Amino acid sequence: MQLESIEIENYRVFRHAKLTSLPRLVTLVGANGSGKSTLFDMFSFLKDALAFSVGKAVARRGGWKELKSRGQEGPIRIEIKFRESGGRLATYELTIGEANGRIVVEREILKFRRGQTGKPWHFVDFSRGEGTAITNEEQYGKKDAKEKRDKYTLDEPDVLAIKGLGQFKDFRVVAEFRSLIENWQISDFHIVEARPATEEGYSEHLSTRGDNLAQVAQYLHTYHRERFDAILDAMTRRVPGIAAVDAKPTEDGRLVLRFQDGSFKDPFIARFVSDGTIKMFAYLVLLHDPRPFPLLAIEEPENQLYPKLLMDLAEEFRAYAQRGGQVFVSTHSPDFLNALELEEIYCLYKKDGFTTISHASDSENLRALFDGGDLPGYLWKQGVFEGVNR
Structure with a gap:
C-alpha cells in the first residue's frame, strides 16, 4: 500500500491543504507551529476514530471547537488516495460535522477506481450511521460487472462504517482498508x-x-x-x-x-x-x-x-x-x-494563519540549484525553500 495524496480541510491549522505525488519516503520541513505535528495527529485521529468512535477521537483533542479550524465554516474533511493491494487507485473520504452538540459522520465513502474510465465502485457510502455497501465484491474488476448493494445501519452516527463492516469476511475490501489504518505506527x-x-x-x-x-x-x-x-x-x-x-x-x-x-x-x-x-x-x-x-x-x-x-x-x-x-x-x-531527493521533501509554512504545503520538486529554482550540485540541507539553511523565513 502507498498513499498517493492527502487532502485536509478545516482540521486545526489545515484550512485546506494537500500533499500530492507522495513518494515512499516523505519528509516534512517547516518552522515550529507550521503544521508538521498536526499532520501526524491526523493519522492518529483516524486510528482513534477507528478504534473507538469519531466522537471520542474528537474529544481526545479537546472537542470540536479545538479541532476545527478557527473561524471557518463547514465540516472537517479528510481525503486519502492510495493504491490498494491489487494496484488500483482507491479513495477514502471522511466528512465530520456537529449536529445538536453531537459529533456525526456526515459522509464516509470508500471507492475504488475502475480502469481509466467508468464510474468508481463505492464499496462503502454512509451518512450519519446509515448507508449502503457492495455485496458482490468478487465481481469487482471483471468486465461489464455491475455492483450490488444492500442497506445497513450502524449503532451510532459517529461510528465509522469501515469499523462496523470491516469485522465481517463478506467485506474483504473494507476489512483490508480497516487493517491498513489499524497498523499505522x-x-x-x-x-x-x-x-x-x-x-x-x-x-x-x-x-x-x-x-x-x-x-x-x-x-x-x-x-x-x-x-x-x-x-x-x-x-x-x-x-x-x-x-x-x-x-x-x-x-x-x-x-x-x-x-x-x-x-x-x-x-x-x-x-x-x-x-x-x-x-x-x-x-x-x-x-x-x-x-x-x-x-x-x-x-x-x-x-x-x-x-x-x-x-x-x-x-x-x-x-x-x-x-x-x-x-x-x-x-x-x-x-x-x-x-x-527533492521529490522526498515537502515544505510547510503559515500563510494568513493557516498552513500551506509546497513540494520541493515543484520549485524551478530549487531544482536548478539541486541539479547544479547543491544539497537540500544547505539550501534549507540558506532560506531558499519556499516559506522558510515566514
Whole structure:
C-alpha cells in the first residue's frame, strides 16, 4: 500500500491543504507551529476514530471547537488516495460535522477506481450511521460487472462504517482498508522509557514509545537472527566503539539491554549508555522489523543523535520504505535533508494563519540549484525553500 495524496480541510491549522505525488519516503520541513505535528495527529485521529468512535477521537483533542479550524465554516474533511493491494487507485473520504452538540459522520465513502474510465465502485457510502455497501465484491474488476448493494445501519452516527463492516469476511475490501489504518505506527519514542529493564519475554514490534526495546531485541535475536545481525552490523559501522548488543535475562525475570564497547572488557547496561546510542539502536530495531508497518510516522529523529549519523539514518528510512512501509518524517536537520531527493521533501509554512504545503520538486529554482550540485540541507539553511523565513 502507498498513499498517493492527502487532502485536509478545516482540521486545526489545515484550512485546506494537500500533499500530492507522495513518494515512499516523505519528509516534512517547516518552522515550529507550521503544521508538521498536526499532520501526524491526523493519522492518529483516524486510528482513534477507528478504534473507538469519531466522537471520542474528537474529544481526545479537546472537542470540536479545538479541532476545527478557527473561524471557518463547514465540516472537517479528510481525503486519502492510495493504491490498494491489487494496484488500483482507491479513495477514502471522511466528512465530520456537529449536529445538536453531537459529533456525526456526515459522509464516509470508500471507492475504488475502475480502469481509466467508468464510474468508481463505492464499496462503502454512509451518512450519519446509515448507508449502503457492495455485496458482490468478487465481481469487482471483471468486465461489464455491475455492483450490488444492500442497506445497513450502524449503532451510532459517529461510528465509522469501515469499523462496523470491516469485522465481517463478506467485506474483504473494507476489512483490508480497516487493517491498513489499524497498523499505522505513529512513533512517540522516549529515551527514558527505553532504558529500564522490562519483563522477560518477546515483543514482535517496537511500541510507539519504545518501552519494549529489550523484548523486541530478544525476539529478533531468537526468531530473526539475520535481522538482528544486520542491526548489529549497522551499529558497529555507525556508532564508534560498539562491538555487540544483547538482551540479558536477570534472575527476577526481566530483560536488560547490554552494549559491548570494544575498549572495555565488561559490557555497559542500557542506563549507562548515551542517549544517542540508545536512540540509534531503537531506530535500527524499528527499521529492521521483518514485517514493516504500512505507514510509519516519526517526528524529529535527529534529537539526541550525532549529526553525522543522520545521513545514514535517512538511508535506513529509505530502505525500510522500499521494503513496503511508507515513511513520514518531520525534521529540522540540514544533515538529514542532505541525504534526500527533492521529490522526498515537502515544505510547510503559515500563510494568513493557516498552513500551506509546497513540494520541493515543484520549485524551478530549487531544482536548478539541486541539479547544479547543491544539497537540500544547505539550501534549507540558506532560506531558499519556499516559506522558510515566514
